[in-house]
Amino acid sequence: xxxxxxxxxxxxxxxxxxxxxxxxxxxxxxxxxxxxxxxxxxxxxxxxxxxxxxxxxxxxxxxxxxxxxxxxxxxxxxxxxxxxxxxxxxxxxxxxxxxxxxxxxxxxxxxxxxxxxxxxxxxxxxxxxxxxxxxxxxxxxxxxxxxxxxxxxxxxxxxxxxxxxxxxxxxxxxxxxxxxxxxxxxxxxxxxxxxxxxxxxxxxxxxxxxxxxxxxxxxxxxxxxxxxxxxxxxxxxxxxxxxxxxxxxxxxxxxxxxxxxxxxxxxxxxxxxxxxxxxxxxxxxxxxxxxxxxxxxxxxxxxxxxxxxxxxxxxxxxxxxxx
Amino acid sequence: xxxxxxxxxxxxxxxxxxxxxxxxxxxxxxxxxxxxxxxxxxxxxxxxxxxxxxxxxxxxxxxxxxxxxxxxxxxxxxxxxxxxxxxxxxxxxxxxxxxxxxxxxxxxxxxxxxxxxxxxxxxxxxxxxxxxxxxxxxxxxxxxxxxxxxxxxxxxxxxxxxxxxxxxxxxxxxxxxxxxxxxxxxxxxxxxxxxxxxxxxxxxxxxxxxxxxxxxxxxxxxxxxxxxxxxxxxxxxxxxxxxxxxxxxxxxxxxxxxxxxxxxxxxxxxxxxxxxxxxxxxxxxxxxxxxxxxxxxxxxxxxxxxxxxxxxxxxxxxxxxxxxxxxxxxxxxxxxxxxxxxxxxxxxxxxxxxxxxxxxxxxxxxxxxxxxxxxxxxxxxxxxxxxxxxxxxxxxxxxxxxxxxxxxxxxxxxxxxxxxxxxxxxxxxxxxxxxxxxxxxxxxx
Numbered sequence: 001x002x003x004x005x006x007x008x009x010x011x012x013x014x015x016x017x018x019x020x021x022x023x024x025x026x027x028x029x030x031x032x033x034x035x036x037x038x039x040x041x042x043x044x045x046x047x048x049x050x051x052x053x054x055x056x057x058x059x060x061x062x063x064x065x066x067x068x069x070x071x072x073x074x075x076x077x078x079x080x081x082x083x084x085x086x087x088x089x090x091x092x093x094x095x096x097x098x099x100x101x102x103x104x105x106x107x108x109x110x111x112x113x114x115x116x117x118x119x120x121x122x123x124x125x126x127x128x129x130x131x132x133x134x135x136x137x138x139x140x141x142x143x144x145x146x147x148x149x150x151x152x153x154x155x156x157x158x159x160x161x162x163x164x165x166x167x168x169x170x171x172x173x174x175x176x177x178x179x180x181x182x183x184x185x186x187x188x189x190x191x192x193x194x195x196x197x198x199x200x201x202x203x204x205x206x207x208x209x210x211x212x213x214x215x216x217x218x219x220x221x222x223x224x225x226x227x228x229x230x231x232x233x234x235x236x237x238x239x240x241x242x243x244x245x246x247x248x249x250x251x252x253x254x255x256x257x258x259x260x261x262x263x264x265x266x267x268x269x270x271x272x273x274x275x276x277x278x279x280x281x282x283x284x285x286x287x288x289x290x291x292x293x294x295x296x297x298x299x300x301x302x303x304x305x306x307x308x309x310x311x312x313x314x315x316x317x318x319x320x321x322x323x
Numbered sequence: 324x325x326x327x328x329x330x331x332x333x334x335x336x337x338x339x340x341x342x343x344x345x346x347x348x349x350x351x352x353x354x355x356x357x358x359x360x361x362x363x364x365x366x367x368x369x370x371x372x373x374x375x376x377x378x379x380x381x382x383x384x385x386x387x388x389x390x391x392x393x394x395x396x397x398x399x400x401x402x403x404x405x406x407x408x409x410x411x412x413x414x415x416x417x418x419x420x421x422x423x424x425x426x427x428x429x430x431x432x433x434x435x436x437x438x439x440x441x442x443x444x445x446x447x448x449x450x451x452x453x454x455x456x457x458x459x460x461x462x463x464x465x466x467x468x469x470x471x472x473x474x475x476x477x478x479x480x481x482x483x484x485x486x487x488x489x490x491x492x493x494x495x496x497x498x499x500x501x502x503x504x505x506x507x508x509x510x511x512x513x514x515x516x517x518x519x520x521x522x523x524x525x526x527x528x529x530x531x532x533x534x535x536x537x538x539x540x541x542x543x544x545x546x547x548x549x550x551x552x553x554x555x556x557x558x559x560x561x562x563x564x565x566x567x568x569x570x571x572x573x574x575x576x577x578x579x580x581x582x583x584x585x586x587x588x589x590x591x592x593x594x595x596x597x598x599x600x601x602x603x604x605x606x607x608x609x610x611x612x613x614x615x616x617x618x619x620x621x622x623x624x625x626x627x628x629x630x631x632x633x634x635x636x637x638x639x640x641x642x643x644x645x646x647x648x649x650x651x652x653x654x655x656x657x658x659x660x661x662x663x664x665x666x667x668x669x670x671x672x673x674x675x676x677x678x679x680x681x682x683x684x685x686x687x688x689x690x691x692x693x694x695x696x697x698x699x700x701x702x703x704x705x706x707x708x709x710x711x712x713x714x715x716x717x718x719x720x721x722x723x724x725x726x727x728x729x730x731x732x733x734x735x736x737x738x739x740x741x742x743x744x745x746x747x748x749x750x751x752x753x754x755x756x757x758x759x760x761x762x763x764x765x766x767x768x
Contacts, residue, residue, distance in 0.1 A: 010742075
């Protein structure tokens with residue numbers, strides 16, 4: 001009989017899902033959208049995605065070395081950040097800009113805060129916000145879908161939301177230029193990963209099935225946008241299918257590190273994102289509000305986690321919550 | 324299709340019960356030597372009432388304590404007291420004083436087939452018999468049963484729940500007891516009802532044991548067995564930790580045990596099905612707690628099975644009765660209990676004690692490496708006590724135990740569900756135990 005045994009504290013079993021596996025599933029769930037994007041926007045789109053992922057992974061590897069930490073690029077989170085960052089950009093974004101964005105996303109927004117698990121802001125969205133502030137023209141130049149994997153044409157055009165914003169400023173009405181089917185299938189201009197709603201939703205279903213993301217944030221985010229579209233005078237279905245709501249609600253707001261960890265906290269977070277998105281779209285300076293609304297709610301996540309706690313089983317009702 | 328009762332939260336580890344669920348309980352030959360620790364229960368350890376060289380009979384009292392919260396220990400084999408010395412203990416980090424008995428081969432094992440009529444005995448009398456037999460909770464906690472069945476006034480107990488859930492993976496001893504000894508289960512429940520002055524009990528069984536549910540329902544429906552009392556079988560949704568006392572009470576009665584409190588404060592007493600059988604053995608057959616059913620399982624055990632083992636038998640010997648271990652070059656883990664809450668052992672010399680529900684030997688391919696918490700909230704979502712395990716782990720790892728207390732660390736039942744699902748493989752239960760230990764004020768010496 002052997003005499004040397006491993007001794008550790010219970011439990012002695014672990015569920016198969018861990019961070020690395022979750023990240024791989026996220027990448028898998030984003031691939032249909034990436035492929036759709038390559039078809040809708042051509043080689044520009046592919047170039048942006050590749051540049052973004054490479055910039056993020058290389059930057060993280062460099063940071064690990066610089067800070068004397070073990071290599072973390074194998075956990076897959078840098079790949080996810082790169083891909084999601086690419087998804088927020090116009091397909092015609094110059095590659096050097098994409099590289100700068102990827103570099104800043106990882107170095108400044110993630111690693112300088114402590115790396116995985118310690119960042120306050122969603123790195124992909126924060127990098128997009130930095131780029132938008134630095135190079136506003138490039139980040140708001142949209143191309144018409146080319147529907148070809150090889151075409152390098154890039155005809156600029158306006159998105160539905162930018163048309164709505166201009167019309168609002170000019171106090172005129174504007175017709176719905178893109179139909180529901182086009183919006184659903186991504187035959188519209190927009191950020192390279194936000195347009196094809198059907199592949200995004202399919203990916204989200206995969207993540208929900210594997211319990212990588214919780215249904216509460218997507219539901220409350222999308223629900224809030226749909227509900228608030230009515231008093232704000234917009235068509236609910238178009239509101240949900242336009243811009244970055246589906247991408248943001250399913251893949252950005254659900255970022256594990258930067259969203260609340262409690263059930264009710266997630267509902268509040270999603271609703272807050274939806275509210276701010278709708279307000280920005282209808283009354284704010286930007287045509288689209290998803291990016292900033294999520295970043296704003298990211299700031300509130302620690303507060304939400306502090307004050308929105310589940311009820312302990314057996315707690316006395318008048319007992320004060322943990323403060 | 325009825326909706327099965329359940330509790331909030333919980334996880335679904337693979338149950339691995341197919342290794343032994345179909346295997347009837349087997350008796351093994353009496354061991355040549357047993358090590359009976361004087362502390363096998365929650366409460367004050369016993370003092371020996373025999374000395375080295377004494378001859379002891381099977382079932383003879385060998386250790387007792389005057390304190391209220393304690394339970395006596397008995398010789399599990401006939402023999403001679405060879406030593407009273409410290410010996411490794413499966414539930415203690417240091418050796419514990421134990422009575423070592425060498426078997427006398429010329430003395431035959433007892434049959435314990437007496438049948439005493441207890442119908443005229445008072446509750447007080449029955450409790451004394453239960454105490455004298457050294458019966459403790461066999462679900463794992465090993466709390467002295469005679470104390471649990473006599474809650475202090477002004478408690479008014481109106482519900483008895485018998486725990487046949489056995490939610491830990493691999494373990495099947497309670498399952499087999501319900502299948503093979505249902506009459507003893509019935510009689511044990513009747514005795515408990517008499518002690519508590521109640522007419523009806525519930526027995527909770529997880530839906531992954533349909534044969535046990537069927538057997539118990541059949542016996543529950545036969546009025547001739549019950550003498551006016553009755554039991555309601557409650558099938559429960561399969562989810563870990565349904566067998567945890569608070570979750571079981573919540574699922575069956577809808578009541579919540581108050582934080583820091585005990586079930587009797589809300590009128591409930593819970594007893595394991597194995598304890599019911601031990602009570603029957605004690606009162607009807609006069610047999611003290613000298614033996615219990617142990618599930619021996621795990622991928623490294625050659626012949627997993629359910630064994631009726633004498634208290635004090637070393638783990639090494641129990642494993643030999645299960646065919647020994649499969650040869651492997653992977654590091655091994657030996658667990659007393661189930662894989663979710665069981666205690667990893669550092670030696671096979673430890674003896675089977677009253678709380679040993681199972682012995683598992685698993686391959687430990689890789690001790691998981693912890694990454695920083697990614698705040699996924701999986702632990703919060705499944706915590707059966709409604710806590711925030713991620714916050715508890717965070718504060719404990721920073722030594723901020725006061726904040727752990729504010730976050731209800733004392734309400735943690737250490738079921739391990741959080742650690743099981745943790746994406747970052749954080750040792751949450753370990754950090755919770757550390758925090759709780761740090762919050763205990765050191766006794767003045």
